[in-house]
Amino acid sequence: MSHIKDVTGGTPIVLESLWKTYANFVAVSGIDLSVGAGRFCTVLGPSGSGKTTTLMMIAGFVAPTRGRILVSGRDIAALPPQKRNLGVVFQNYALFPHLTVFDNVAFPLIMRRVPQAEIAQRVERMLETVELAGLGGRYPRELSGGQQQRVALARALVFEPRVLLMDEPLGALDKKLRSSLQIELKALQRRLDVTVIYVTHDQEEALTMADQIVVMQGGRIEQNGTPEDLYDRPATAFVAGFMGDTNLVRGVVMAADKDGTLRIDHPTGRRIIARASGFQAGDHVAASLRPECLSIESPDGPEEPENAWDGRIAAVTYLGDAIRYHVAVGENRPTLAETLVVKAARRGTEHRRFSEGDAVRVRWSRSDARVLPPTRADARILPPMQAGGH
Amino acid sequence: MGSDVMGSDALLNPGLPVRVFAWIMLAFLMAPVLIIIPVSFSSAQYLSFPPPGFSLQWYERFLGNKDWLAAIWVSIQVATLSAVLTVIIATLAAIPLVRSDFSRKTLIYGLLLAPMIVPVIITAIALYFIFARIGMGGTVIAIAIGHTIVVMPIAVVVLSATLQGVDSRLENAAMSLGASRFQAFRRVTLPLIAPGIISAGLFAFLTSFDELVIPLFLGGPNAQTLAVRIWNSVMLEIEPTIAAVSTFLIALTVLIMVAANLLKKARRWA
Numbered sequence: 001m002s003h004i005k006d007v008t009g010g011t012p013i014v015l016e017s018l019w020k021t022y023a024n025f026v027a028v029s030g031i032d033l034s035v036g037a038g039r040f041c042t043v044l045g046p047s048g049s050g051k052t053t054t055l056m057m058i059a060g061f062v063a064p065t066r067g068r069i070l071v072s073g074r075d076i077a078a079l080p081p082q083k084r085n086l087g088v089v090f091q092n093y094a095l096f097p098h099l100t101v102f103d104n105v106a107f108p109l110i111m112r113r114v115p116q117a118e119i120a121q122r123v124e125r126m127l128e129t130v131e132l133a134g135l136g137g138r139y140p141r142e143l144s145g146g147q148q149q150r151v152a153l154a155r156a157l158v159f160e161p162r163v164l165l166m167d168e169p170l171g172a173l174d175k176k177l178r179s180s181l182q183i184e185l186k187a188l189q190r191r192l193d194v195t196v197i198y199v200t201h202d203q204e205e206a207l208t209m210a211d212q213i214v215v216m217q218g219g220r221i222e223q224n225g226t227p228e229d230l231y232d233r234p235a236t237a238f239v240a241g242f243m244g245d246t247n248l249v250r251g252v253v254m255a256a257d258k259d260g261t262l263r264i265d266h267p268t269g270r271r272i273i274a275r276a277s278g279f280q281a282g283d284h285v286a287a288s289l290r291p292e293c294l295s296i297e298s299p300d301g302p303e304e305p306e307n308a309w310d311g312r313i314a315a316v317t318y319l320g321d322a323i324r325y326h327v328a329v330g331e332n333r334p335t336l337a338e339t340l341v342v343k344a345a346r347r348g349t350e351h352r353r354f355s356e357g358d359a360v361r362v363r364w365s366r367s368d369a370r371v372l373p374p375t376r377a378d379a380r381i382l383p384p385m386q387a388g389g390h
Numbered sequence: 391m392g393s394d395v396m397g398s399d400a401l402l403n404p405g406l407p408v409r410v411f412a413w414i415m416l417a418f419l420m421a422p423v424l425i426i427i428p429v430s431f432s433s434a435q436y437l438s439f440p441p442p443g444f445s446l447q448w449y450e451r452f453l454g455n456k457d458w459l460a461a462i463w464v465s466i467q468v469a470t471l472s473a474v475l476t477v478i479i480a481t482l483a484a485i486p487l488v489r490s491d492f493s494r495k496t497l498i499y500g501l502l503l504a505p506m507i508v509p510v511i512i513t514a515i516a517l518y519f520i521f522a523r524i525g526m527g528g529t530v531i532a533i534a535i536g537h538t539i540v541v542m543p544i545a546v547v548v549l550s551a552t553l554q555g556v557d558s559r560l561e562n563a564a565m566s567l568g569a570s571r572f573q574a575f576r577r578v579t580l581p582l583i584a585p586g587i588i589s590a591g592l593f594a595f596l597t598s599f600d601e602l603v604i605p606l607f608l609g610g611p612n613a614q615t616l617a618v619r620i621w622n623s624v625m626l627e628i629e630p631t632i633a634a635v636s637t638f639l640i641a642l643t644v645l646i647m648v649a650a651n652l653l654k655k656a657r658r659w660a
């Protein structure tokens with residue numbers, strides 16, 4: 001039995017129009033998702049986006065209102081959690097405090113009536129895999145946060161599940177430990193060839209580990225793609241804002257040429273010229289301008305050229321490898337909506353060129369502005385069966 | 391329990407008036423105990439303090455009398471049965487009260503706590519009629535059921551609080567690892583709420599050992615508890631045997647409390 005699993009490795013997971021509705025609240029509204037065998041899929045979203053509810057439906061702790069959950073092509077939506085054979089790592093680990101590390105890791109094997117001798121062997125091997133050899137006799141409270149996290153991982157993997165579900169497993173750790181565990185976790189996933197669905201609200205974590213990122217918002221999937229897709233080609237302003245820092249300049253399309261050139265007016269009266277298809281005059285849009293794509297210079301010349309906004313430096317932040325300028329471009333006092341963030345890479349030993357209060361000009365090229373619809377979640381609908389009730 | 395409670399310096403180092411007050415209160419609480427224990431070892435033939443000399447005569451009279459021993463045995467039976475019943479029912483009640491959401495929750499919680507506000511004598515009289523009708527009057531079981539009703543509110547409160555302190559994700563984790571609902575309870579929840587179960591059980595046991603009104607109504611010639619025996623004895627005459635019985639009860643209580651504490655300290659994981 002066990003050697004068959006070793007050969008098979010990860011297995012695909014498919015969610016088909018999965019819904020979770022409560023009396024007066026839609027937690028997950030009809031999502032479709034397909035994760036290939038052995039892939040690392042990160043579900044990313046702010047709190048309340050439905051990402052944890054989705055994970056808990058896959059794990060079996062939340063019953064879907066409707067929809068199918070296919071693991072290896074079999075619908076498991078009606079099975080109780082203990083029959084699903086999925087590894088789950090919980091937020092804060094959920095280690096059994098009254099059991100030693102060894103007994104925690106042995107738990108799933110005892111539940112599967114694995115012979116005693118084999119349990120000892122497999123637990124020891126698993127503890128070695130997560131670099132906890134020799135700590136089997138400790139109790140969870142006698143371990144550091146990082147070690148507890150490894151125990152949770154060992155316990156979820158020791159019975160060789162083909163799918164591993166993780167709910168913000170690194171959330172409680174400090175930043176340095178988190179990034180080293182991210183790399184280890186990814187390597188372990190590759191080695192054991194297990195399909196992972198990993199829920200987090202940390203976009204950096206998602207970019208580091210995922211083969212596939214799903215951004216959720218308001219119970220819907222905003223975008224599903226590779227890390228490169230989401231960072232370089234965000235589908236909505238929400239995704240652009242969530243994946244890394246960006247300036248979201250909201251405005252209205254004033255003119256759309258046949259060749260895809262758009263003229264977008266900002267409430268301050270300033271103008272953005274960009275290229276994008278699928279928009280027409282009157283559309284409310286957001287232009288995403290990545291801070292590293294903007295350049296900053298002295299406002300020379302009498303007239304502003306295309307895609308150049310004059311403003312005043314409101315703040316300067318020294319980042320070590322770069323300098324971040326907050327440029328107030330509004331007519332009035334600088335509000336967040338009227339500030340452009342520019343990240344200028346430092347070249348050599350060159351020091352900050354501008355300081356607070358300086359008049360500057362921020363420029364970008366047409367291709368650096370991504371024009372996006374505001375968000376998909378703005379148009380929320382109810383599941384067909386309950387549509388009449390609301 | 392108080393070892394991990396942090397307080398300000400002012401609370402940890404109270405001033406002189408507070409200390410004096412605390413010692414007076416403590417003396418007030420301990421005085422009866424401090425008088426009864428020496429009296430029980432008195433060589434006098436009547437209740438007198440301080441005792442004129444040392445003697446074990448009253449213990450001889452207490453433990454050498456088969457009526458007293460029979461009463462102790464009945465009390466042990468009643469208290470044990472009542473503790474077991476209390477713990478089982480209170481645990482089963484606490485699980486849905488804490489873990490699930492249902493519409494009549496407040497009502498059921500209220501009903502479980504009701505015996506706390508109903509005077510014991512009312513409960514006793516009501517039970518007397520019921521047990522008399524079904525022919526169970528004067529039995530150990532009847533008294534134990536009566537005591538179970540009386541301690542149930544406290545036991546439910548204690549166990550609900552204990553269960554509240556156990557993260558329900560641990561049960562979810564157990565199930566995700568292949569445990570059935572029952573196995574998750576047996577192997578994860580139960581060991582974690584064991585301290586609460588032991589506390590509730592000991593409380594039920596000691597309360598039952600002390601309680602007089604219920605066995606007075608529901609007992610009979612064949613089921614006379616220690617409390618009833620003491621009551622009957624002091625109705626006739628007050629002699630130092632009572633002091634010996636009281637000392638025995640105090641020793642039993644202290645012993646059980648110490649044992650419970652040692653048990654708690656023996657756990658390495660908590």
